[in-house]
Amino acid sequence: MKIDIILCGVGGQGILSIASVIAEAALKNGLYMKQAEVHGMSQRGGDVQSNLRISDKPIYSDLIPKGEADVVISLEPMEALRYLPYLSKEGTIVTNSATFENIPDYPQKEEILSQIEKMPSKVIFDVDQVAKEVASARAANIVLLGASIPFLGGISYDMVQQGIRDIFGRKGEAVVEMNLKALAAGKAVADGMK
Amino acid sequence: MSKQLLLGDEAIAQAAIDAGLSGVYAYPGTPSTEITEYIQASAEAKERNIHSRWCTNEKTAMEAALGMSFVGKRALVCMKHVGMNVCADAFVNAGMTGVNGGLVVLAADDPSMHSSQNEQDSRFYGKFAMIPIFEPSSQQEAYDMMYDAFEFSERMGEPVLLRVVTRLAHSRAGVVRKAMKPQNEISFPKDPKQFILLPANARVRNRNLIEAQKTFIAESASSTYNKFAEGSDKSLGVIACGIGYNYLMENFREGIPYPVLKISQYPLPVDQIRAMAAACDALLVIEDGQPFVEEQLTGLLEPSVKIKGRLDGTLPRDGELTPDNVGLAFGFKSKSTFTIPSVVQMRPPALCQGCSHRDVYEALNEVVREYADYKVFSDIGCYTLGAMAPFRAIHSCVDMGASITMAKGAADGGLFPSVAVIGDSTFTHSGMTGLLDCINEKSNVLIIISDNETTAMTGGQDSAGTGKIESICLGLGVEPEHLRVIIPLKKNYEEMKSMIREEINYNGVSVIVPRRECIQTAAKHKKQAAKQ
Numbered sequence: 032m033k034i035d036i037i038l039c040g041v042g043g044q045g046i047l048s049i050a051s052v053i054a055e056a057a058l059k060n061g062l063y064m065k066q067a068e069v070h071g072m073s074q075r076g077g078d079v080q081s082n083l084r085i086s087d088k089p090i091y092s093d094l095i096p097k098g099e100a101d102v103v104i105s106l107e108p109m110e111a112l113r114y115l116p117y118l119s120k121e122g123t124i125v126t127n128s129a130t131f132e133n134i135p136d137y138p139q140k141e142e143i144l145s146q147i148e149k150m151p152s153k154v155i156f157d158v159d160q161v162a163k164e165v166a167s168a169r170a171a172n173i174v175l176l177g178a179s180i181p182f183l184g185g186i187s188y189d190m191v192q193q194g195i196r197d198i199f200g201r202k203g204e205a206v207v208e209m210n211l212k213a214l215a216a217g218k219a220v221a222d223g224m225k
Numbered sequence: 226m227s228k229q230l231l232l233g234d235e236a237i238a239q240a241a242i243d244a245g246l247s248g249v250y251a252y253p254g255t256p257s258t259e260i261t262e263y264i265q266a267s268a269e270a271k272e273r274n275i276h277s278r279w280c281t282n283e284k285t286a287m288e289a290a291l292g293m294s295f296v297g298k299r300a301l302v303c304m305k306h307v308g309m310n311v312c313a314d315a316f317v318n319a320g321m322t323g324v325n326g327g328l329v330v331l332a333a334d335d336p337s338m339h340s341s342q343n344e345q346d347s348r349f350y351g352k353f354a355m356i357p358i359f360e361p362s363s364q365q366e367a368y369d370m371m372y373d374a375f376e377f378s379e380r381m382g383e384p385v386l387l388r389v390v391t392r393l394a395h396s397r398a399g400v401v402r403k404a405m406k407p408q409n410e411i412s413f414p415k416d417p418k419q420f421i422l423l424p425a426n427a428r429v430r431n432r433n434l435i436e437a438q439k440t441f442i443a444e445s446a447s448s449t450y451n452k453f454a455e456g457s458d459k460s461l462g463v464i465a466c467g468i469g470y471n472y473l474m475e476n477f478r479e480g481i482p483y484p485v486l487k488i489s490q491y492p493l494p495v496d497q498i499r500a501m502a503a504a505c506d507a508l509l510v511i512e513d514g515q516p517f518v519e520e521q522l523t524g525l526l527e528p529s530v531k532i533k534g535r536l537d538g539t540l541p542r543d544g545e546l547t548p549d550n551v552g553l554a555f556g557f558k559s560k561s562t563f564t565i566p567s568v569v570q571m572r573p574p575a576l577c578q579g580c581s582h583r584d585v586y587e588a589l590n591e592v593v594r595e596y597a598d599y600k601v602f603s604d605i606g607c608y609t610l611g612a613m614a615p616f617r618a619i620h621s622c623v624d625m626g627a628s629i630t631m632a633k634g635a636a637d638g639g640l641f642p643s644v645a646v647i648g649d650s651t652f653t654h655s656g657m658t659g660l661l662d663c664i665n666e667k668s669n670v671l672i673i674i675s676d677n678e679t680t681a682m683t684g685g686q687d688s689a690g691t692g693k694i695e696s697i698c699l700g701l702g703v704e705p706e707h708l709r710v711i712i713p714l715k716k717n718y719e720e721m722k723s724m725i726r727e728e729i730n731y732n733g734v735s736v737i738v739p740r741r742e743c744i745q746t747a748a749k750h751k752k753q754a755a756k757q
Contacts, residue, residue, distance in 0.1 A: 058228060065398045067397075068397070075574035075682075077575070092471045092472050093393070094548055097561040098562055110572075112568070116563060134571075136570050138568045
């Protein structure tokens, strides 16, 4: 089993929390994993990404080679497109459709969505909206994680649920419950699109 | 013990604690910051009374660590690669004095400049100081090296340099810990002259250090971190350094036909390399950063040996290694199917909405544009982002503290108005001495210390000068009537603008301190207060 995931978005959107939940789930299940992330200057409202690699065999490179990512998980639709060279031919994009427009030359939203529509395998929906409906706007990243579960290979729904309990446990039961609800809502959206 | 999910930085921090560390000394700098932060947050470190408070700059850090080594304790100094420039005097001379307690200098290099102004390779510093260098290829290796490095340093009698790069420092993997070692008791150097680098003593130390090179090379040759693997295809021999080894193996997941020498400890094991060169038609050097090994090989090997790497264009001359560019070096084609649609725009980092630096630049821009030939010299920190739209407010960003001294030099050269913009943490790091130069010459400069009461860019670490900026300025000799403080908020714009105008027009040194807490740390503090 080997799965390569690119997580992306805009600094501050919470992609690193998604990464830590999946990583925790992988490690608990005896899998090898590597997760490269960006800190420092790049976090100030710029584009951010994390490479997450999971395998049942030792992993060498911290970075995913181009054309080998099984899934690109993005909290922002333009950011999803930025990492297309890394996506494998059979790979899937799971992305938020809600834009984050903090640059003066942000393109027309329709143009971005039409580019995503062209992709052979994708899940796209308004993650922010779903998060607000079922949990809280802050849980948008976990909704997106839920929608990604069908594409995470050997990482099951149960494993991710446990990962959420492990990562958010110290913040209290209410936070865990809210995130589990967000996760379930995201998964339901992806299942409905199949 | 079971595997723990740790960043490379965190693995190093945990290993240092486990290896009997007594003090970590550091100034924050990406990608090294998380090492010290991890030790600051560690309950075990607290229990062991490990020093972990931030230092004013890398030089004070390096010297304090040397002092701790002097009394026999184990010390770690951490910095980003450009910090090595700041502490170079202390660092190179620590090679001359040698150590008593184990001393490890960690330099985190940033190839591709994810968050830096250059991609200098710290291994050159290690060679310059003639001390052993370790360069891990994985988080576990980083842990293991750090765990053994204090003892190695004590055995060699020299500091050791541990060199990592961003992709190791900021990548997480499962790491297995080892048993905790005791901390050292206090003890003094056996040779009372060891740390007194008078020329007569220094000559002796220098000869000892030169003599020790043989031992260091022998250690590299027998090191388990430097691994040779035989290969059947001798058309090429591969020398892969640090994480370069990972990208090599990533490209040969089913096995590699060429002989491979993995290098993770320096000085270079010369004999192993010569043997490999003799057996192979050509050598390929894969190293992240500058062509440190490749350049040395030209001196170590016969001119007839073909050496490939960053210098002959087999690998790119600049930028970090990736599995893709290493694959290309072997002629492997990219598996990319999709390209980035042209609709995608760059999304550069920006100052946060509500950031105090925004208000400072808005007011400053309005005033300086009243003058024909103004220039604004800036510095290293969040406020460097004032170079971007919509502000486009600054004309320089070079090194920590350079804003003040460059403004002085430009004023000396006839520029008016000559303005410096520097942050509070950068000011105490390396700006204070430049301010003294300005005062001693009554230079015609305006210095804006944009004080957000933290070291913001690296994530909000304590700033050495918090609460002391005015007294430092007055102590250095700034005239009280030309040291002015203001809260940078919209409601104070007019006041701030006239303050800037008045101080530009004053022929001498003026300091304006716009002070408002970083909105990121303010939010953090608010959250903490709500919890209590």
